[in-house]
Structure formats: C-alpha cells, structure tokens
Amino acid sequence: MTHTEHPHSHDYDDGHHHPPYVRDYFFGETITVERVSPSMIRVVLKIEGGERLIGSGHPDEWVRLALRPDAETPVTLPVLMENGKWGRWGDSQDCPNRPYTIRRWNAGRCEMTIDLVAHEGGVAASWAMNAKVGDVVGICNPEGRFWIPKGSEWLLMLTDITGLPAVGRVLEELPAGFRTIVHVEVPSEADRQDIDTAADASIVWHTCHGLKPERPGYTELSRIAGTITELPEGPGYIYIAGEAKAVSDSRKHFRDVLGFDKNRIDAIGYWIEGQARV
Structure with a gap:
C-alpha cells in the first residue's frame, strides 16, 4: 500500500529486462x-x-x-x-x-x-x-517489484492489509491453474475481500492486524510466517509485504529455518512501526 525505500532483495537474472525508469x-x-x-x-x-x-x-x-x-x-x-x-x-x-x-x-x-x-x-x-x-x-510514472522467476512452479504471498491491493491485482493477473498460497493479515472478518483469480489459489485470512491490549504493535506477520513450516516441492517465489521489521523477520524464517533460496524472495517494507508512512 504505502512503501518505504527498500533495497532489492534478489539478484538473479530473471530474463526480464525492464527499460530504464522515465520520470513523468x-x-x-x-x-x-x-x-x-x-x-x-x-x-x-x-x-x-x-x-x-x-x-x-x-x-x-x-x-x-x-x-x-x-x-x-x-x-x-x-x-x-x-x-x-x-x-x-x-x-x-x-x-x-x-x-x-x-x-x-x-x-x-x-x-x-x-x-x-x-x-x-x-x-x-x-x-x-x-x-x-x-x-x-x-x-x-509507476515503479514495481513483483516478478516470478522463470521456471517457478508455485507462489507464496504473505502480507498485512497494506499489501492486500498488490495481492488482489497479482491474483487477478496470474495464469490459470498456477499454484498459489496467500496469507493476509487484516483487522477484522469484514475486511476480507472476494478476489477473482484463475490461479489454483488458497487464501488464509488472519484477523489480528491492529493494536490489541494483549500484545504490543500492530502486526503479527512474523508469527504468521512462523506457522508456515513447509513449502511446496520444486522452485517457487515468495513475496512478503508489510511492516518493515516483520517483513525482514518473515524473510529470515523462510531463508534460515526453511532453507529457501533468498534470491527467490522479495521482501518489501511498506511501513515502519512507530513512524509516519513516507
């Protein structure tokens, strides 16, 4: 939704060369x-x-x-x-x-x-x-980041509500039958969205975003990442978006605990806990 400045987290050659950015x-x-x-x-x-x-x-x-x-x-x-x-x-x-x-x-x-x-x-x-x-x-003019590496057989998306617009558009544009697992953290059941997709997609909604008396902070994204204990077989792509520290911790879980290739993860800090979203 909103985006902080971020370094690219992948360095593979995805075979997709974008023209230089044109300011307008x-x-x-x-x-x-x-x-x-x-x-x-x-x-x-x-x-x-x-x-x-x-x-x-x-x-x-x-x-x-x-x-x-x-x-x-x-x-x-x-x-x-x-x-x-x-x-x-x-x-x-x-x-x-x-x-x-x-x-x-x-x-x-x-x-x-x-x-x-x-x-x-x-x-x-x-x-x-x-x-x-x-x-x-x-x-x-827009900039973007999401790009599934060539030969990928599945996609995992993990975001808080700020990443939901990206999730919605990605799901609408995925090819038919492409295996996709989505976890989205939202404030309430009423914040779920019906999204049309031709992909073979499963969406899990986690209604825990926002301030709660029983815990600090707005987000449980890294806890949600930790509940994912196995990934599909074959090459895939993981896209994480949300609060910057939670996104970084989630990336570490997939990379260090599950041993997933860091070059096939895009992790984007959309906002920073305790700071204005700039």
Missing part, C-alpha cells in the same frame, strides 16, 4: 470514492494525459500520490526545466506525497484505481477518509 508527472481527478471494507477506501482517478503513462510491467506497481500542501493551496507538479532537470516553477510548493499500489489501471479510459488503508493520522490516509469526487492529486 500527472494530475488525477477523483471520479469515485467507495468504502470497500471497514479498513479500505477505494478511489478511482481520471489521469490527465494518462496516455503518456508508462507502466512498470509489475503487478505490484505503485505511484506516489501527491496531495495539497494545505487547504488553500492546490496540488502542483514538478516541471521539466530548460536544463533538462525536473524542478518547480515560481512559488509552487512541494506537495506531501506517499506511495500507493495501483489496484487497477485502465489504459483505454486513463482511469487508475487505488485502495488506501483507512486509519487515523497519516497524510494520505486522512485525505482518503475525507476524499470526495473532484479532488485533484498528483501522481508519477
């Missing part, structure tokens, strides 16, 4: 706002000039959502200066921005669907909880 910026006008579940808000943005948008080719791709600096100041975008660098003109202000997964991209209609976790505090979450049709945000 767009305005997006909010055309629908929907409460998908108690903890998730879905906005659809009409992207101005979206025919220029260059997708990353990864189903977990994200954009940075730029918001108004304050109630009186509209969103502005960086511009390409005469010196060939991106900058700001006149007195246009930097806009607070946060990374979010693209749940769907309709290139023909230039419409982008983004699911945001609703929670108190946080620049983008506060915007989402009050979003209305007509709101304008800024976005950039």
Whole structure:
C-alpha cells in the first residue's frame, strides 16, 4: 500500500529486462470514492494525459500520490526545466506525497484505481477518509517489484492489509491453474475481500492486524510466517509485504529455518512501526 525505500532483495537474472525508469508527472481527478471494507477506501482517478503513462510491467506497481500542501493551496507538479532537470516553477510548493499500489489501471479510459488503508493520522490516509469526487492529486510514472522467476512452479504471498491491493491485482493477473498460497493479515472478518483469480489459489485470512491490549504493535506477520513450516516441492517465489521489521523477520524464517533460496524472495517494507508512512 504505502512503501518505504527498500533495497532489492534478489539478484538473479530473471530474463526480464525492464527499460530504464522515465520520470513523468500527472494530475488525477477523483471520479469515485467507495468504502470497500471497514479498513479500505477505494478511489478511482481520471489521469490527465494518462496516455503518456508508462507502466512498470509489475503487478505490484505503485505511484506516489501527491496531495495539497494545505487547504488553500492546490496540488502542483514538478516541471521539466530548460536544463533538462525536473524542478518547480515560481512559488509552487512541494506537495506531501506517499506511495500507493495501483489496484487497477485502465489504459483505454486513463482511469487508475487505488485502495488506501483507512486509519487515523497519516497524510494520505486522512485525505482518503475525507476524499470526495473532484479532488485533484498528483501522481508519477509507476515503479514495481513483483516478478516470478522463470521456471517457478508455485507462489507464496504473505502480507498485512497494506499489501492486500498488490495481492488482489497479482491474483487477478496470474495464469490459470498456477499454484498459489496467500496469507493476509487484516483487522477484522469484514475486511476480507472476494478476489477473482484463475490461479489454483488458497487464501488464509488472519484477523489480528491492529493494536490489541494483549500484545504490543500492530502486526503479527512474523508469527504468521512462523506457522508456515513447509513449502511446496520444486522452485517457487515468495513475496512478503508489510511492516518493515516483520517483513525482514518473515524473510529470515523462510531463508534460515526453511532453507529457501533468498534470491527467490522479495521482501518489501511498506511501513515502519512507530513512524509516519513516507
């Protein structure tokens, strides 16, 4: 959902060479706002000039959502200066921005669907909880990470609710019959989602996300990882997303306890316990 900066956790040659990232910026006008579940808000943005948008080719791709600096100041975008660098003109202000997964991209209609976790505090979450049709945000060309290595026979995804939009899109785009095991940590039973997939997928929902009186912190992702004591036979790919330390601990479990090839694990810290999501 949101993403902290992260190093690549794999170094294999997956045979998939992406073109270099192209910087570009767009305005997006909010055309629908929907409460998908108690903890998730879905906005659809009409992207101005979206025919220029260059997708990353990864189903977990994200954009940075730029918001108004304050109630009186509209969103502005960086511009390409005469010196060939991106900058700001006149007195246009930097806009607070946060990374979010693209749940769907309709290139023909230039419409982008983004699911945001609703929670108190946080620049983008506060915007989402009050979003209305007509709101304008800024976005950039997307980046992504998810890529199943060639020859893989199965996929395991482990995320908290912030990774659910990526899980949803991955499941929708997987090939028919591909063996997939998914574990998602959500705050409540009502936060489960029905996701269409042609894959041979099993989804386990863990309703333990959020502050609880009996334990510290928001997440039990690393405990959930620890309950996975065996992996399918043959080469596979493990994708982990959520709170940074929990993601790191989960990765260590698969690598050190289960002996899984670290080059076939992508582990992405979407947020950091106790820090604003930037």
